[in-house]
Amino acid sequence: MYGPLEQAYDAFNERLFDGKLPGCLLTLQRERRNSYGYYSPKRWVSRDGKFADEIALNPNHFAVVPMLEALQTLAHEMCHAYQHIHGKPGRRGYHNKEFAAIMHRIGLQTSATGKPGGKTTGESMSDYPIPGGRFLQIVDELLAQGFTLAWMDRFPPAAIVLQAAAHADAPVDLGANASEQLAAASQALTVEALAALSVRAGDAPLSAPTRTKYTCACGDNIWGKKGILATCGVCNEDFLAQT
Numbered sequence: 001m002y003g004p005l006e007q008a009y010d011a012f013n014e015r016l017f018d019g020k021l022p023g024c025l026l027t028l029q030r031e032r033r034n035s036y037g038y039y040s041p042k043r044w045v046s047r048d049g050k051f052a053d054e055i056a057l058n059p060n061h062f063a064v065v066p067m068l069e070a071l072q073t074l075a076h077e078m079c080h081a082y083q084h085i086h087g088k089p090g091r092r093g094y095h096n097k098e099f100a101a102i103m104h105r106i107g108l109q110t111s112a113t114g115k116p117g118g119k120t121t122g123e124s125m126s127d128y129p130i131p132g133g134r135f136l137q138i139v140d141e142l143l144a145q146g147f148t149l150a151w152m153d154r155f156p157p158a159a160i161v162l163q164a165a166a167h168a169d170a171p172v173d174l175g176a177n178a179s180e181q182l183a184a185a186s187q188a189l190t191v192e193a194l195a196a197l198s199v200r201a202g203d204a205p206l207s208a209p210t211r212t213k214y215t216c217a218c219g220d221n222i223w224g225k226k227g228i229l230a231t232c233g234v235c236n237e238d239f240l241a242q243t
Contacts, residue, residue, distance in 0.1 A: 016106040067149050072108060116173075128172060218232060
């Protein structure tokens with residue numbers, strides 16, 4: 001599990017941060033249940049007095065979010081490391097304008113909602129990849145070399161499963177020329193695929209969503225039970241189920 005994470009860290013450091021980040025201890029931590037990850041400077045010390053920073057990723061999310069999002073978390077925390085070493089971090093982890101600029105430079109857009117239009121600074125901050133940006137280019141190259149995150153937590157908390165399902169309603173814009181491998185990495189595993197791997201929400205089996213998403217020709221969405229018939233009052237086209 002750690003081998004691919006170290007591979008991604010090294011690739012991002014070289015290609016996105018010009019090799020300006022030192023070595024870092026990567027860990028998997030569930031301590032902050034709803035957090036995707038965190039950066040902690042000088043968290044470790046060796047017996048001969050050397051310090052090392054820590055970047056922690058939360059495995060609670062690995063089964064229910066796309067692989068691309070797990071890599072976004074790694075790059076996000078690396079931006080915190082870069083700002084700590086080369087910039088001026090906000091107090092108490094505040095994501096300030098400098099942090100947003102560092103993120104944008106590597107191809108990620110800060111957003112409080114994780115979607116376009118969200119606030120770009122604040123205490124709690126998500127992000128989304130910029131179509132055609134450097135981050136997506138590097139991830140695409142890694143995927144072309146066979147990169148994957150093969151392992152996942154079998155027992156993600158039910159609240160995180162629901163959170164991931166809501167987030168999946170807004171697919172990531174990868175740009176018009178995105179490769180098939182990148183598109184696949186931006187999709188979460190289906191409930192059926194997770195069930196086949198014996199992944200369960202806490203102690204309960206994952207269940208398929210009870211509502212279906214429908215989209216009309218003008219791009220509006222509605223949700224309802226499977227098999228409903230509805231017509232958009234704007235474009236006069238039927239809402240079609242999204243599978």
